[in-house]
Amino acid sequence: MTPQPLLRETPVNVVLWTIAALLAVAFAAAGAMKLTQSKEQLVTKGMDWTESFSPGAIKAIGALEVLAGIGLILPALLDIAPVLVPLAALGLVLVMIGAAIVHLRRGEKQMILTNIVLLVLAAVVVWGRFGPHSFTS
Numbered sequence: 001m002t003p004q005p006l007l008r009e010t011p012v013n014v015v016l017w018t019i020a021a022l023l024a025v026a027f028a029a030a031g032a033m034k035l036t037q038s039k040e041q042l043v044t045k046g047m048d049w050t051e052s053f054s055p056g057a058i059k060a061i062g063a064l065e066v067l068a069g070i071g072l073i074l075p076a077l078l079d080i081a082p083v084l085v086p087l088a089a090l091g092l093v094l095v096m097i098g099a100a101i102v103h104l105r106r107g108e109k110q111m112i113l114t115n116i117v118l119l120v121l122a123a124v125v126v127w128g129r130f131g132p133h134s135f136t137s
């Protein structure tokens with residue numbers, strides 16, 4: 001009997017799980033903050049970009065981030081629709097592209113590096129989980 005793909009302890013699989021876990025924690029926390037705090041509170045915490053968005057849009061971004069954080073781990077962990085893992089990571093790639101564009105337009109160039117790092121990490125999960133290290137291979 002061959003081991004389940006989830007349980008394979010290949011170095012790449014461990015790295016993909018680690019990246020997914022780090023992204024999940026970061027985005028779930030950031031999204032929860034956007035969902036639970038007012039626009040004004042977010043601005044005082046250094047999220048100046050929120051000035052360019054309505055409270056509803058900020059809440060929507062927060063909800064997407066929380067869902068993506070959950071989607072990076074839970075489907076594979078429960079072995080229920082593990083294809084959602086790379087789809088969640090792909091969603092984060094798109095969110096980070098949007099974030100980088102917003103920061104560029106607002107002249108917040110220091111934030112773009114963070115967006116690019118998170119984008120690259122999410123893209124690695126997309127590559128690995130859709131590609132050679134998918135849960136269905």
